[in-house]
Amino acid sequence: MTRDEWAVLRTQLEKTLGQNNFSTWIKPMTLDCINDDIATFHVPTNFIGNYVSQNFSDAILHILKSEEPSVRRLSFSVPANVKDRPAPSTAAVTSSAPATAAKPEASSFVQTASLDKRFTFERFVVGKPNELAHAAAKRVGEGGPVTFNPLFLYGGVGLGKTHLMHAIAWDLQTNRPDLNVMYLSAEQFMYRFVQSLRERKMMDFKEIFRSVDVLMVDDVQFIAGKDSTQEEFFHTFNALVDQNKQIIISADRAPGEITGLEERVKSRLQCGLVVDLHPTDYELRLGILQSKVEMQQLNYPDLEVASGVLEFLAHRISTNVRVLEGALTRLFAFASLVGREINMELTQDCLADVLRASERKITVEEIQRRVSEHYNIRMSDMIGPKRLRSYARPRQVAMYLSKHLTSRSLPEIGRRFGGRDHTTVMHGVKRIEELKVADGQIAEDLELLRRALEA
């Protein structure tokens, strides 16, 4: 069939579908080719292809078959030279509908090209620091009624935010193949927004983002300080929430702590469930290492890990799981190359730089916990407003240790002590410096606490 013949045929669709539908959806498509039983159309955007595939496949097939009885399936693709292709790392969706159209599996619009196959719930090791985030993510992955919107996941570098987001998308694909799920980073969101502005395709942009059922935006802190992107994000967010569509967001900090984010955006982000991925503890690191060893052994079935090595790594390597994973990969590759077993000696040789670099970093929270335990007060009193000497002194000790054992600035320390001003921290630190000289008990406490924290 030639394109001209298609042009004649499609006028029949105008009658069937009505003028509005025809000019919005059918007119922008061109017939590319018919091969075997598949008719391929070029469409200007993935959104149009998806919409046509979901809504008009039957009508198009019916008309095509009158001239080409062999056609049983339709395929829609955005040609490579079309300018409004999505950002490079996002999926370009070619949505194909079989003759029996309306099957959800065939017409769902799940952007998965940038999803990592390894990032599933099965491969996510759960421990105390991440159990809440995991449970919330699992719930959203079931695809039931929207209960918390947005789900906001935050935590430090390499603690599994992206892993959980991808895992949700994979589960949704299985549990709810009828849903349009879009996963992208905040950077990609901005890229697509700017591109649409430049090419005057904002209508397409809005249509695409407002037609998804589940929107997942990773690393949202990226749009801080980028005013017009934030503005568009805010509108997209509101439009989706109004339609009761699920939104999942990740960031490296809690919404309230992201500077450069407008207040209205912050408050929107806080109105669902905000969950924190805490730094990993020893048990979780060990669990993750054990699970990653099993993965490595698929590639290196002959390599065993001597006892004590994983415990050593879990103890010595920082909370960032990415570093932990990298260390293990290196260990297996090294052992296989030199034909040695993975024991303590090989570990020390092979990972000397990693071990040096990840000398344990002490956090303000850890200091607060230790000091509270030492003086037998509650964490809430350590951080809270009470000025009683029995709380104020331990608080000052914790401030002093935070100043000396972490690289946090005074304002940062103040924020972690219930939002206190940096001058209060400065005063606390000075007071303890004085007492350290004058009061033997304080000097002894400080020494004990320092040793416990550095252990």
Ligand SMILES: Nc1ncnc2c1ncn2[C@@H]1O[C@H](COP(=O)(O)OP(=O)(O)OP(=O)(O)O)[C@@H](O)[C@H]1O
């Ligand atoms: N609990 C876990 N179980 C198994 N693997 C994990 C876990 N947490 C993190 N990882 C792994 O650690 C690596 C880093 O995780 P991920 O990319 O999800 O971190 P992130 O929090 O998104 O980091 P960033 O802040 O850099 O974006 C990934 O390979 C991921 O699979």
